[in-house]
Amino acid sequence: MSAQGLAPSTAPAARTVLLVEDDALVRLVTAGELRETGLTVIEAASAQEAYEAIIAGLHVDVVFTDVRTEGTLDGYELARMLKAERPSLPVILTSGHMDGAVAARVAPFLAKPYSVETVIQLIHAQFAGGSS
Secondary structure, three states: OOOOOOOOOOOOOOOEEEEEOOOOHHHHHHHHHHHHOOOOOEOOHEEEEHHHHOOOOOOOOOOEEEOOOOOOOHHHHHHHHHHHHHOOOOOOEEEEOOHHHHHOOOOEEEEOOOOOHHHHHHHHEEEEEEOO
């Protein structure tokens, strides 16, 4: 796990979001805004980093991942693998470069640029038993 982020925030929260985003500025802003709503946010800079953390036993309630991330594993494949290996773990995909209809076959999809309010609504829908 990297020093940049696979440690939960210190704010108490009922739910934990794993935010997977290779753009450090987008990750920082999104994580901060999610934390302000009371969510615990764990950050990963790549889909591979996120996958390894989950397989190692990291508990999260939802994964919010960019489709395009650095490395050999992208967010789309991360979502497919988690759907097969951890079907009860909700995954939300986002991208500014992908057809949402393709991504939505695997997980709920949110096109970039997005509003953090929309992200929060989608995350809470997963907690309320929304589709994944």
